[in-house]
Amino acid sequence: MSASSSYLVGLIGSGIGGSLSPAMHEEEARRLGLSYVYRRIDLEGLKLDTSALPDLLLAAERMGFNGLNITYPCKQSVIPLLHELSDDARALGAVNTVLLKDGRRIGHNTDWSGFARAFRRGLPDVSLEHVVQLGAGGAGAAVAHAAMTMGAREFTLFDVDAARASALADELQKRFPASTVKAGGSLPDAMAAATGLIHATPTGMAKLPGLPLPAQLLHKDLWVADVVYFPIRTALLQAAEAVGCRTLTGGGMAVYQAVDAFRLFTGLEPDAERMFMHFQSLLSR
Structure with missing residues (x-):
């Protein structure tokens, strides 16, 4: 399988055991025929705080991650660790999506x-x-x-x-x-x-x-x-x-920020309506 059809992404945040982002991303990737792994990196579970961000970003780069979603409490503290910001992320002073590409870390905001x-x-x-x-x-x-x-x-x-x-x-x-x-x-x-x-x-x-x-x-x-x-x-x-x-x-925001992040990670257009329906089914379980 070529590199472009396989993806490794993650979510950094605290208390994220209940996040539905991994399931949403992986299911949409499966529908599009991609090999896609989405890992939770839970500061709470690892007994870490935001001071661990530099190490975690470096580790993700070294392990070949394509990108990371960033959630509470890291959306602002991650910014000094990035090489560039999208206009939105710069205006907002908050990042929820980081692309890791060619040794550079690019922050975006899809929230x-x-x-x-x-x-x-x-x-x-x-x-x-x-x-x-x-x-x-x-x-x-x-x-x-x-x-x-x-x-x-x-x-x-x-x-x-x-x-x-x-x-x-x-x-x-x-x-x-x-x-x-x-x-x-x-x-x-x-x-x-x-x-x-x-x-x-x-x-x-x-x-x-x-x-x-x-x-x-x-x-x-x-x-x-x-x-x-x-x-x-x-x-x-x-x-x-x-x-x-x-x-x-908050469900719609959770889905549509994931739709926009998926597009950034893969360069492909996900089916937003399909992701929304999948999210609803995950909630009802």
Whole structure:
């Protein structure tokens, strides 16, 4: 089998035992007739933290990996270890896909395009007049960029790290001068005026259960989009549905970022709809 039809890729992150990326990539590759192995490199399981990234990238290069997906908590700390960045990754200051090619490491971000595609599919006609977002980390930077690209008019960011929220708000305001972007303030006031809520923190994941904000701040005139997909119906989405909100699970973003990453790794066009259906079947198991 020629080198171009066999691929070795991986996912670096912490607590990624439940990730469906390996199964999605490998199944689509099988359908396209490729030999494709996708390995999890779980910092938690290896008892490592982000300080191990230089060693892990070097090891992946030496073992002939074609590329890596990067997830929490490495999307920002991986950047200084790369040789070049795509325009999107540079603008976002976050990387979720690294191509390893000819001794070079090239960082990309398919989170933002994945979220935008999922949003247009699941909430095609909602108002982006006043959007509140919780979370300004790597995933937060990507989905905020997506929301602004789709036309959010007023955008308010909250994060446990106020400085991080301010820095991202300033960055977005420079990139999208026609909109109003701010950080912090009163969450109840922001939520009362909001037409939509984007949740981009790890709260609600299987290992971090709970709600990222008081349920009483949700109201029926709100749409709610979550980036967490494990579990697919988070406590936040259940609370939102209970008060009559339209909701978007993190599943679409998980699929479409994988579609875009697969294209980068292989140079081939995957069948996005087929990957979406496969993802749904994996969740129902």
